[in-house]
Amino acid sequence: xxxxxxxxxxxxxxxxxxxxxxxxxxxxxxxxxxxxxxxxxxxxxxxxxxxxxxxxxxxxxxxxxxxxxxxxxxxxxxxxxxxxxxxxxxxxxxxxxxxxxxxxxxxxxxxxxxxxxxxxxxxxxxxxxxxxxxxxxxxxxxxxxxxxxxxxxxxxxxxxxxxxxxxxxxxxxxxxxxxxxxxxxxxxxxxxxxxxxxxxxxxxxxxxxxxxxxxxxxxxxxxxxxxxxxxxxxxxxxxxxxxxxxxxxxxxxxxxxxxxxxxxxxxxxxxxxxxxxxxxxxxxxxxxxxxxxxxxxxxxxxxxxxxxxxxxxxxxxxxxxxxxxxxxxxxxxxxxxxxxxxxxxxxxxxxxxxxxxxxxxxxxxxxxxxxxxxxxxxxxxxxxxxxxxxxxxxxxxxxxxxxxxxxxxxxxxxxxxxxxxxxxxxxxxxxxxxx
Numbered sequence: 507x508x509x510x511x512x513x514x515x516x517x518x519x520x521x522x523x524x525x526x527x528x529x530x531x532x533x534x535x536x537x538x539x540x541x542x543x544x545x546x547x548x549x550x551x552x553x554x555x556x557x558x559x560x561x562x563x564x565x566x567x568x569x570x571x572x573x574x575x576x577x578x579x580x581x582x583x584x585x586x587x588x589x590x591x592x593x594x595x596x597x598x599x600x601x602x603x604x605x606x607x608x609x610x611x612x613x614x615x616x617x618x619x620x621x622x623x624x625x626x627x628x629x630x631x632x633x634x635x636x637x638x639x640x641x642x643x644x645x646x647x648x649x650x651x652x653x654x655x656x657x658x659x660x661x662x663x664x665x666x667x668x669x670x671x672x673x674x675x676x677x678x679x680x681x682x683x684x685x686x687x688x689x690x691x692x693x694x695x696x697x698x699x700x701x702x703x704x705x706x707x708x709x710x711x712x713x714x715x716x717x718x719x720x721x722x723x724x725x726x727x728x729x730x731x732x733x734x735x736x737x738x739x740x741x742x743x744x745x746x747x748x749x750x751x752x753x754x755x756x757x758x759x760x761x762x763x764x765x766x767x768x769x770x771x772x773x774x775x776x777x778x779x780x781x782x783x784x785x786x787x788x789x790x791x792x793x794x795x796x797x798x799x800x801x802x803x804x805x806x807x808x809x810x811x812x813x814x815x816x817x818x819x820x821x822x823x824x825x826x827x828x829x830x831x832x833x834x835x836x837x838x839x840x841x842x843x844x845x846x847x848x849x850x851x852x853x854x855x856x857x858x859x860x861x862x863x864x865x866x867x868x869x870x871x872x873x874x875x876x877x878x879x880x881x882x883x884x885x886x887x888x889x890x891x892x893x894x895x896x897x898x899x900x901x902x903x904x905x906x907x908x909x910x911x912x913x914x915x916x917x918x919x920x921x922x923x924x925x926x927x928x929x930x931x932x933x934x935x936x937x938x939x940x941x
Contacts, residue, residue: 509616509633510851511729512576513537513544522729522851527620530578530629534585540665543575548582550590550630551600554607559646562600563607566634567642568660568667570612571678574636575662580629589627592619600632609643609657614854635854638685638722641670641678693718693859696805697905700797704807705865708781708793712811713825713864713880715835717926719843719910723854724801731800732850737769737776740798740849741842748841751919757830757885760808761838764794775799781807792831796842802856804846806839810862814883819891824881824899825864828891833927833938836860840923844914856910860926862903877901882934898935906930 510522514533533544540546551562569575580590597617605611616633643657659670659678670678696718704714741761748759761779769776779795792812797805814826843856866877879899883891906929910922924938931938 509574509635509853511725512633513541514576516728522725524851525576525620525631525633527622527627527629530581530620530631531587531622534581534587537585541575542572542662542664543569545569545575545577545662545665546581546583546585547577547579548588550579550594551596551603553596553599554603559644560603560607563604564644564660564667566604566612566615566632567608567644568662569634570615570637570642571640571659571670572636572662574634577632577634578629579632580627587627587629590619590630592621592628592630595619595630607645609645610639612637612642613639636723638682640682641675689720689722689857692803693720693857693907694905696720696803697859697861697863700795700805700807701861701863704781704793704795704809705863708809711815711825711865711868712793712809713827713862715806715808715810715832715860715862715930717806717836717839717843717858717860719804719839719846719856719858721802721847721852721854721856723852724803725850725852727801729800731774732776732798734769734771734776736849737798738767738778740846741765741769741778741796743845743849744838744842747845747916747919748837750916751837751841751923752834753920757834759838760792760794760831760835761796761806761842763792764808765796769798772797774801775803775805794835798842798846802847802850802852804839804843806835806842808835808838810835811864813885814891817891819883819893823878825879826883826891827862827880827934828885829882829931829934829936829938830885832862832930833923836927836930837923840910840919840926843910844919847912853912855912858908858910858922858926859905860908860930861905862930880934882931882936894934894936896935898933900933903930903933 517537554560581587614635619628619630621628641659643659659675660667700716764780765778769778776798781793781795794808810828810831811826814828819826879901881899882897885891906926908922908925928938
């Protein structure tokens with residue numbers, strides 16, 4: 507999927523969105539020279555010749571090893587647009603050259619032509635994302651031994667491509683592992699922060715479902731923050747999408763009942779829901795909260811115990827978890843993650859994690875007594891619950907992860923919701939039949 511925020515958007519002070527030929531033409535006139543994430547190329551990529559490096563693979567790997575960027579073919583070094591013949595663009599071959607000449611393969615590269623409005627000229631855009639799998643090596647033939655294949659690591663630096671030394675490659679590997687660890691820590695941090703809010707400000711006896719979605723490439727700080735109406739639009743679109751994800755599954759959307767229709771500003775985020783609104787009086791209905799962060803992170807939280815408590819379900823000292831609410835809440839969160847990414851034009855996959863939390867200290871009847879655990883309850887009729895036979899009462903519910911592809915269809919969104927729901931509900935010893 508093509509990036510919606512590039513060097514061209516940044517330098518021309520344009521909002522996120524798709525590139526156009528007019529934007530390329532304006533950039534060629536107004537941007538002085540090249541950047542580490544913008545490279546002008548006069549000619550189309552050529553087929554690698556025996557005994558030589560694949561220049562195309564080298565250029566792509568170099569950008570992927572840095573912070574990503576654009577290769578624009580059809581523009582001379584003096585930035586005059588000479589154009590390319592779209593019929594001569596070997597798109598299929600370009601992907602084959604990448605697969606054959608890079609290790610690991612550089613994924614997520616988008617290659618597409620852009621044509622002028624009068625159809626007089628075209629350029630070829632190669633959109634290279636910053637890679638979480640960097641460093642990427644390129645394969646070529648050694649000049650000393652024609653039979654010996656050699657690997658080297660290119661990288662963009664200012665306006666040219668350089669080759670990494672051994673200690674730089676070693677550092678690149680450390681950076682890769684650190685990025686992967688940081689991504690997991692970021693999700694855990696959001697879950698912990700949200701738990702602190704809902705358990706500290708709400709009813710300490712309730713269990714909460716928390717779902718966090720974070721793009722693998724969060725929106726940079728330079729990207730303009732979304733406006734209130736954009737956040738509200740994403741939430742409204744999610745309400746339509748969740749109905750398609752849920753299909754014939756019973757119950758109601760907690761998000762539909764909780765959204766106020768008036769997003770409120772937060773710490774680099776927009777917030778809505780019927781939680782944390784004590785200034786307006788007592789909370790009404792089931793408590794839920796939605797946060798759309800400026801970097802593309804989405805946080806969803808909903809109380810999954812209140813109705814069971816009101817109907818005095820016999821769960822002894824255990825904390826009830828209403829299965830249908832948890833499942834519907836997960837559908838809400840998946841739809842919200844999808845629509846938020848689509849509205850923000852985010853081009854990367856999203857990492858999701860679902861958790862069920864409660865304030866375990868408030869459920870110890872005596873100091874030092876062990877927390878009795880959670881208990882799943884099933885709603886047979888509205889307001890009437892039963893405890894499933896043979897169910898387990900886990901003391902802790904493990905977080906469930908999922909990776910959601912960009913621009914996923916309804917089938918993929920259903921699969922994401924089913925995976926997250928099953929991961930949580932199965933820990934109670936029962937099946938989750940969400941779809």
